[in-house]
Amino acid sequence: xxxxxSLKINDKWLKAAVIGSLWAxxxxxxxxxxxxxxxxxAGTLLAILGVSLLIAFSHIWNEKGLFWRSGIICALMKxxxxxxxxxGPMIGIMYEAILLELFILLFGxxxxxxxxxxxxxxxxxxxxxMITLLIKYGFDIVTVASNFYNYSLHLLNIKNLSPIYLVxxxxxxxxxxGLVAAFIGYLTGNKYVTSKKSIISFNKIQFSNNKKxxxxxxxxxxxxxxxxxxxxxxxxxxxxxxxNIYYFSVIPAILYIxxxxxxxDVSKKIIKKTGLWVQLFIISLLTVIFWNETQNNFFISITxxxxxxxxxxxxxxxxxxxxxxxxxxxxxxxxxxxxxxxLSQLYLSLNLAFSALPSIISNISNPKKILxxxxxxxxxxxxxxxxxxxxxxxxxxxxxxxxxITEDEHKGKTTFVKNLVSKLLTKxxxxxxxxxxxxxxxxxxxxxxxxxxxxxxxxxxITKEQHDDWLKLGPYYFNxxxxxxxxxxxxxKNITNADLIVIDEIGPLELSENGWFNQINNxxxxxxxxxxWVVRKSIIKEVIEKWKxxxxxxxxxxxxxxxxxxxxxxxxxxx
Numbered sequence: 330x331x332x333x334x335s336l337k338i339n340d341k342w343l344k345a346a347v348i349g350s351l352w353a354x355x356x357x358x359x360x361x362x363x364x365x366x367x368x369x370x371a372g373t374l375l376a377i378l379g380v381s382l383l384i385a386f387s388h389i390w391n392e393k394g395l396f397w398r399s400g401i402i403c404a405l406m407k408x409x410x411x412x413x414x415x416x417g418p419m420i421g422i423m424y425e426a427i428l429l430e431l432f433i434l435l436f437g438x439x440x441x442x443x444x445x446x447x448x449x450x451x452x453x454x455x456x457x458x459m460i461t462l463l464i465k466y467g468f469d470i471v472t473v474a475s476n477f478y479n480y481s482l483h484l485l486n487i488k489n490l491s492p493i494y495l496v497x498x499x500x501x502x503x504x505x506x507g508l509v510a511a512f513i514g515y516l517t518g519n520k521y522v523t524s525k526k527s528i529i530s531f532n533k534i535q536f537s538n539n540k541k542x543x544x545x546x547x548x549x550x551x552x553x554x555x556x557x558x559x560x561x562x563x564x565x566x567x568x569x570x571x572x573n574i575y576y577f578s579v580i581p582a583i584l585y586i587x588x589x590x591x592x593x594d595v596s597k598k599i600i601k602k603t604g605l606w607v608q609l610f611i612i613s614l615l616t617v618i619f620w621n622e623t624q625n626n627f628f629i630s631i632t633x634x635x636x637x638x639x640x641x642x643x644x645x646x647x648x649x650x651x652x653x654x655x656x657x658x659x660x661x662x663x664x665x666x667x668x669x670x671x672l673s674q675l676y677l678s679l680n681l682a683f684s685a686l687p688s689i690i691s692n693i694s695n696p697k698k699i700l701x702x703x704x705x706x707x708x709x710x711x712x713x714x715x716x717x718x719x720x721x722x723x724x725x726x727x728x729x730x731x732x733x734i735t736e737d738e739h740k741g742k743t744t745f746v747k748n749l750v751s752k753l754l755t756k757x758x759x760x761x762x763x764x765x766x767x768x769x770x771x772x773x774x775x776x777x778x779x780x781x782x783x784x785x786x787x788x789x790x791i792t793k794e795q796h797d798d799w800l801k802l803g804p805y806y807f808n809x810x811x812x813x814x815x816x817x818x819x820x821x822k823n824i825t826n827a828d829l830i831v832i833d834e835i836g837p838l839e840l841s842e843n844g845w846f847n848q849i850n851n852x853x854x855x856x857x858x859x860x861x862w863v864v865r866k867s868i869i870k871e872v873i874e875k876w877k878x879x880x881x882x883x884x885x886x887x888x889x890x891x892x893x894x895x896x897x898x899x900x901x902x903x904x
Contacts, residue, residue, distance in 0.1 A: 400426020
């Protein structure tokens with residue numbers, strides 16, 4: 330399979346990829362560690378670290394929109410967490426990033442904004458937890474919680490204490506934790522500014538070409554139809570469960586859950602989790618006991634058992650159904666949609682972050698070190714960020730190589746490229762660009778036609794025939810429509826999925842910032858696809874200096890044959 334080429338990532342998304350990948354690494358390592366140990370309030374601890382990390386990063390990169398971008402990347406990367414319970418944490422991560430971004434936007438980058446943002450970000454965990462519970466169990470969980478609260482007050486001999494006081498107490502506690510997170514992040518960032526001295530060393534990041542966000546990890550085929558079908562079936566089952574004929578929901582619910590277990594390995598893993606069944610058992614038991622209340626006396630009834638059954642069935646459908654949806658969202662079609670609908674930067678950043686994730690995780694693979702001294706750990710993470718950004722930029726730059734095909738004029742450069750392209754096409758490469766084919770009349774060169782290498786369309790570019798409204802240089806007249814034709818071939822919309830781009834040729838017009846000049850600038854700025862440039866030998870130095878290219882190779886067709894060039898490109902593309 331050929332290596333995927335794509336548009337380059339802009340600087341802001343690159344930095345977001347750095348923050349997002351570091352944040353996701355902490356979430357995955359520490360989150361799985363705490364979850365497997367059944368540590369209470371693990372999500373709150375992770376949120377404190379996440380908020381601290383973002384605030385610390387604000388001392389390094391002062392750019393608007395960086396936090397929400399990092400939040401999206403981290404939340405999507407969290408989807409590979411071994412804990413498998415990802416929906417709630419993904420929502421929480423997005424809340425934290427967006428709220429911090431909002432308050433910094435409103436009040437600037439100062440301690441006040443960090444404090445308010447931290448308080449709201451950590452407090453948002455409460456909202457996330459409530460939403461998650463309501464989605465999983467429905468509003469019946471509110472009745473159970475209310476009755477349980479009243480019974481607890483009765484046992485403590487406390488009268489007329491409104492639940493609002495308990496809610497306020499919890500909110501105050503979370504606000505304090507938010508202030509702690511902001512304080513840690515602020516101190517960590519300040520330490521970076523004042524010292525920039527690393528206490529521990531990290532190994533150089535290695536990128537995995539096989540690690541993609543759209544990679545099929547479940548050995549199952551994808552289906553857009555199934556994605557929408559899951560949504561319809563989940564909603565339908567929930568509506569039946571909430572109706573007066575909920576007992577009819579048993580059969581469709583069992584059939585749907587059975588289908589998910591049969592088709593998706595991740596659903597099987599979730600259903601085997603002991604923690605899931607412990608949680609469902611506790612919720613069901615509390616529902617049966619505290620569903621009916623008579624003056625703080627509770628009794629088991631059929632209605633309580635029915636309510637518990639409905640909540641259990643609803644939770645299983647939501648959990649299993651969304652695990653199936655998370656698999657279908659890895660559909661490569663989603664990638665195509667993202668690239669075509671203006672989300673290419675997000676997709677590319679995710680792919681870069683995913684490719685670096687295994688190496689980043691190996692650098693911080695000991696969760697005990699994080700818990701032992703989180704301040705020291707975050708300080709070193711922040712200090713390493715600049716190096717990680719350099720690694721990301723270097724990785725992208727190394728993906729793009731310029732092959733300069735050269736010789737003197739009329740020595741067969743275009744023929745060499747044409748034959749080379751024919752061989753490369755047999756290997757399945759998607760080649761975009763054009764060649765300038767000579768037009769011979771009566772054994773005399775009369776002009777050139779541009780030929781689109783993708784669909785073989787042609788357009789007259791240069792002719793010796795007189796055209797008063799065309800640009801005249803020497804004995805030749807240049808067709809403006811031919812330039813439009815060539816520039817359109819090199820436009821972003823046509824080279825998004827290219828494996829190789831050919832430009833025949835780059836000459837004095839481009840050096841004078843005409844011809845293909847603007848599109849060449851664009852391809853070098855926002856694209857990582859390797860290119861073939863046809864350049865006459867006398868102006869190679871000027872071309873290299875004009876565009877300040879460094880990763881290039883000059884191929885003189887008198888010294889190299891097409892097979893050598895073919896092997897160079899194929900070896901790189903399949904590496």
